[in-house]
Amino acid sequence: MHPAFSIIIFTTLSGLGYGLAAVLGLGLLDPAALATKLAHVLALLLVASGLLSSTLHLGNKQRAWRALSQWRSSWLSREGVMAIVAFVPLAWSAWLAVVESRYSPLPGLIGTALCLVTVYCTAMIYASLKAVQAWHTRLTPLCYLLFAGAGGFTLASFFAFAAQDRTVIIPLLAIFFILAAWSAKSRWRARMQAMVPLSTPESATGLGHIGRVRLLERPHVTENYLTHEMGFRIARKHAEKLWRLAVLAGGIVPAILLALLVLAGASGTFAALVAVVAVLFHYAGMFIERWLFFAEARHAVMNYYGG
Amino acid sequence: MKSEPRVALHRPIADEVRKTTCYMCACRCGINVHIKDGKIRYIEGNRDHPVNKGVLCAKGSAGIMQHYAPARLRAPLKRTGPRGSGQFKEISWEEALETATAWLGDVRHTDPKKLAFFTGRDQSQSLTGYWAQQFGTPNYAAHGGFCSVNMAAAGIMTLGGSFWEFGAPDWDRTKLFIMFGVAEDHDSNPIKMGIAKLKQRRARFVSVNPVRTGYSAVADNWIGIRPGTDGLLILSVIHELLKARKIDVDYLVRYSNAPWLVIDAPGTADHGLFARDAAGKELIFETVTERVVPVGTRGARPALSGRFELADGRFAVPSFQLLAQKYLDPKYAPEAVSDETGVAADVIRGLAAEIARVAFDEAIVIEQAWTDMNGERHQAFIGRPVSFHAMRGLSAHSNGFQTARALHLLQVLIGAVDCPGAFRFEPPYPKPLGAHPKPHGRAEHFRPDVPLAGPHLGFPQGPEELLIEADGTPSRIDKAFSWDAPISAHGLMHMVIANAHARDPYPIDVLFLYMANMAWNSSMNTAGTMKMLEEKDPQTGEYVIPKIIYSDAYASEMVAYADLVLPDTTYLERHDCISLLDRPISEPDAVQDAIRWPVIEPDRDVCGFQSVLIDLGARLKLPGFADQQGRPLYMDYADYIVRHERRPGIGLLSGFRGKDGSETGRGEPNPDQLARYIENGAFFSAHIPLEAQFMKHANRAYQEFAVRMGFFDKPQPVTFQLYSEPLQKFRLSAQGLRQPFAPESHRERILEAFDPLPDWYRPFEEAIVDRDAYPYHAITQRPAAMYHSWGSMNAWLRQIHTKNPLYVPGPICDRLGLADGDWVWVISHHGRIKVEVARMEAVNSSTIWTWNAIGKRKGAWALDQDAPEAGKGFLMNHLIHELLPPKGDGMRWSNSDPVTGQAAWYDLRVRIEKAEPATASEPQFPAIAQPEPEPRPAELRYGQEWSQ
Amino acid sequence: MTSLPSLPTPKKLGLVIDLDVCVGCHACVVNCKEWNTGGYGSALSDQDPYGADVSGAWLNRVHTFEVVPDGGEVVGEAGEARIVHFPKSCLHCEDAPCVTVCPTGASYKRAEDGIVLVDEEKCIGCGLCAWSCPYGAREMDLAAGVMKKCTLCIDRIYNETFEEADRQPACVRTCPANARHFGDLADPHSAVSIMVAERGGMDLMPEQGTRPVNKYLPPRKRKPLADSAQSLPSAENTDEAKGFFAWLDGMLDRI
């Protein structure tokens, strides 16, 4: 699948935003701290910018509102609806924190739940596509949720440190989610690499009873919309390299940094700075992970295009 | 749930339908052009049209993009830069026509042969040929010489009609259809429709073709033969049929020259010719009375074997005896030919068995009484439902004429010509060889300011009718009808530029071309051809070919080489005539012709070429185009179509003749004729009565019908010429036994190739080059969705073939370590090209191939310079030379069939070597400038204004 | 509406494509384009039409496959590989994932006849339906930013301004090889259903669970020519030429 920049940005930023918002909704951070207020604002900004960038690739942006209408059947629609619904408790919580410097579990917990549901919906957009076999697994939403948690807690660690909070639980949870997410993702990837293709040129053409099927001529010589969208291919070698880079940047580095902070009992500006580095590494790792999520996935239609 | 959106289900297509004839290729299907707001909304096949019955191919469906292509020429052009640069300025028609008149007038007044007028994809040869004849130059032909004259000449000389345009399989009845070397052919839609019919009836379809694409892909059996060896395969089938006695003896005796007596007098001028009586009638041996009697003697029962004494004491044998002796030779046994052809002996034997079984065990009968030319009444038509079709896979080889003859021999042996279920003639064919004109063009046939003494093209029936001067030099610029290519019935268009450049046999002054992309895909040795067109005489500083006039509708590669460009309209903007005098669209059951008319008015300063030619004819005051006072006889082509009469009552169109339009075939010109055609869907069809539909070569009812229709003035039955006397005459010349003697240099070649009985010899290039150094065959195929070079300016079609790979058989890929997308050098005795490869398994293992004419020159066809057609697409033509490699004697023969001069495109032998990866194919040529291209949009949204 | 019709549609209009006769001529491809570029919805645009990266929206495309038998049916007289031309357009699936994924309701399956359509007024061009279709039957029109797909020529098949005979999809009407057939696959007595039953019409990628309405007829079994090799009777008298002429005389006596 073509790793479109706007979609990678959308899923990673909104994942981070919802993760952060979900953590905030748990009330683990001091609502009176300036950093927490900023965290609320950032969470909303991340979510919003992610959603906005998701409209970038639309052919007809002016009609984007229509995408909310099909919540009964479409995961994309559900995601849109949930994103908007989630905005209510999130904005409410943010208001309480920013203006009233307080935390209320009602909007907070509802917000957390809705954030998770929204991330789940995002993930299900992909996981529901049978035509992309690599995505079509329960592991996909699991990974998305765990990554949202990992990002959320990592980011929250930063805000906690910045708020001079001597928290251990938040970075520990971050470490936990990072480890959980990457191990889930490893499972996901192992599944992808081991899976027997559901559809093959033989099943795509129904000619398997005659023999092995190979594309001789494409219908049109140059690339078309389908081959652009779904024909992206990445060499195994590159994919392996990028995967290791992703694990390193998105998992190992932030986990070690946070662990060091916890062990050192650090807090304050220095800890916050280290946490920022952890966040940036994590985000870079996520970016690569998401890029690979698309680039490595093979669409069934490529059975017709020799890909 | 909300209700579903409402969809506009009942919108009419457009404002108006105009019915005309497609010209995206030469198949000439009927089309309905739907016009909306003055633009073309949709083109569909005309259901009532006899050719396509409603269907339309990819090209036809892309007519909109052809019509609106930015590559269209917009006005007459005068060259301003050097030849080949593409630099022109637009001029007025008056200036263009005056220039042409001056150039042509000079030639006509001084030495008419200094005009060479050759036309390419010409569907108006009855006009262009007539014009050239009135002009008086001997140098005229259309493109048949580089196309399929082998097929045409072999067919006409053997059967009186050919596969190529003049016949078709009986699709509705045939039970076994065998196709040799066809990728698309001119009958593009009818063949597809025919194959569909076979499939529906579960008739068997066998394709003999080195490559298994297109039609071959759906064949029940695919015989992946080695190129150039079909003759051997066919003769082997004949061997098997003779051995198994599976031949139609009755048919042979009645309709062929099998019983004709051939003089057996070795060493004399008559050896191998037919024995004749004093009246010139051929003789047979009558077995009851045991006497030699003339052919056609009532009740005679001729012998097919034996040796008989003639009245003059000489001996003669029935030609069939020679035939049977020849092909029973074990050298034609399946085992003996299997290696050479690459076809397993069992497959050959199986093919022969199926032919025999279907022809004789599954014969069909149509209960319709008919009378033959001897007056004998038959109760029914007996059908041998085995049909054949063949095209350039056979004919584009230097042994193609004999190969095509072999196939016709096979048809006659099993009695499968023009009977139900077999190959059937399309009127005005069959036509005996004798009814064809003899070629004109010798010095005695022309002089300044008068028309040529007769038609240019035809069939010489012996060396005495060649177009050569007393000293043996060719009379024509293309050396047609010379010793080089004695029966070159369609001329040798592919030799014109090379010969004119070499001033051999003489220099010319004006080269006038129409609709032929000679500076690119229709020439061999393309790069060399471009140089010849560009070369100047160092003494005079003038071009070696001084003046070039060219008519094209699009900015093709050839346009860049013209000095004066006459821009044609697109096919939707002009009158055209698909005439029985030319290449008609008849079917076996019906006589048909058609027109094109301007369904859209030109929006540029362009003019239909035929009208331009008529105007030039009048300006030059050619008889037939201007009256005694020099006034034009015709306003334009439309006027000519209606009023021109070739013989009294016979004109271009056969329908709606006579003052009131009630006459068919013969009749006075009808001023409303075109309107009647338009009303009728732009075609005319006259059904042949059932009694006349079969055995046309010998069917009295048909012959009378043909006379009524004006094909002939008296019946012209055909006796199939299995043994060809004209060929034997050339052999006698080559043996020095018969005047005129063939020049020493040509004797060996003639002796080898002019066997009076169909024969197989190794194609010349293969025979000359080192087969180990050039181990592979390289051929091209026509893609269904492109017509030669003219699909690339079409925004829709070019997406299907934007570039062409070289298809290489899997085993060769494995040997050379080649994968898809690798680059190779393909090297012939003449040159090399660098191209991208694609692997393929369904192909003869010694054959590489590519699609024809996809490669384009940079700058042509109003494409961007970085278009893949120019960058990665390529032409095989660069590897093919118009001359064969030198032989021991240093002499270089033309790369053509020695009998007909047909260009031997598919004789090419090559080797391939892995090359460094590249981004562009080689050779590349400097880009040509665009002659004032129309604006090229960055995005097309055709029809957007009609969307809702 | 972006849910699928809750009951099986009473009619299942669709195409049956005969792989035994398709010669890969692309006639259906181009005719589909020319019909639809001025018909239902926005034009089928082409980008860079005269340049290097020429590409456009098409609703029907023909792929060419090479099938190399591998223990399966051996075909061909000089080789074992076979070429199959493979036209492909929307299969109007019964369980069309492209409909259920659509967030706007632009994609829908008609309850009446099962035709899957895009309401271009609603389509936001998100592309998700194209992702969900395993067959590659949907292509975005880059100029209009809306999804295009085969409409089964809905503006022809019911069109009362047309003659009856022309009320069929453009690709079907134009196919020179008669490889495309249109009809109601819900009706077991329709010509298409009978064809499918007789010829073993198949679904593409049944494992995707889309339940396509369009069916493909597989290439028929071929009988090698070599199988007939032994059936050519050998002559009674094998003394080649001499025996042949003796036989010939006998034949002539009979005529």
Ligand SMILES: Nc1nc2c(c(=O)[nH]1)N[C@H]1C(S)=C(S)[C@@H](COP(=O)(O)OP(=O)(O)OC[C@H]3O[C@@H](n4cnc5c(=O)[nH]c(N)nc54)[C@H](O)[C@@H]3O)O[C@H]1N2
């Ligand atoms: N390697 C290889 N070369 C081959 C062949 C092959 O099989 N392999 N085949 C050969 C054969 S059989 C043939 S017939 C030739 C064909 O070769 P050509 O006869 O040269 O055919 P085209 O390339 O179509 O070129 C015809 C020209 O007609 C122009 N044209 C198109 N429409 C119109 C119109 O309406 N009016 C006018 N005035 N001009 C128009 C086109 O722009 C083009 O420049 O190619 C030969 N060349």
Ligand SMILES: Nc1nc2c(c(=O)[nH]1)N[C@H]1C(S)=C(S)[C@@H](COP(=O)(O)OP(=O)(O)OC[C@H]3O[C@@H](n4cnc5c(=O)[nH]c(N)nc54)[C@H](O)[C@@H]3O)O[C@H]1N2
């Ligand atoms: N779509 C389309 N239709 C066309 C044209 C076009 O350009 N495009 N051109 C028109 C013209 S001008 C012509 S002349 C006709 C030509 O019509 P075809 O004769 O069908 O044209 P080619 O593509 O030359 O096909 C020759 C076939 O012969 C095969 N072949 C090559 N060598 C041999 C051999 O030695 N033996 C056998 N058995 N087969 C061999 C090739 O693989 C190829 O399939 O088509 C006409 N129709």
Ligand code: SF4
């Ligand atoms: S075969 Fe195609 S291009 Fe040729 S005349 Fe017919 S519709 Fe036109």
Ligand code: SF4
């Ligand atoms: S038009 Fe018919 S034969 Fe041609 S590609 Fe389409 S389905 Fe196949």
Ligand code: SF4
């Ligand atoms: S083929 Fe694709 S676009 Fe058509 S209905 Fe099925 S899933 Fe949808």
Ligand code: SF4
């Ligand atoms: S591209 Fe249009 S039709 Fe397809 S899913 Fe998006 S909104 Fe629906």
Ligand code: SF4
């Ligand atoms: S049914 Fe109509 S829209 Fe669908 S492929 Fe055929 S021509 Fe195109």
Ligand SMILES: [Mo]
């Ligand atoms: Mo040709």
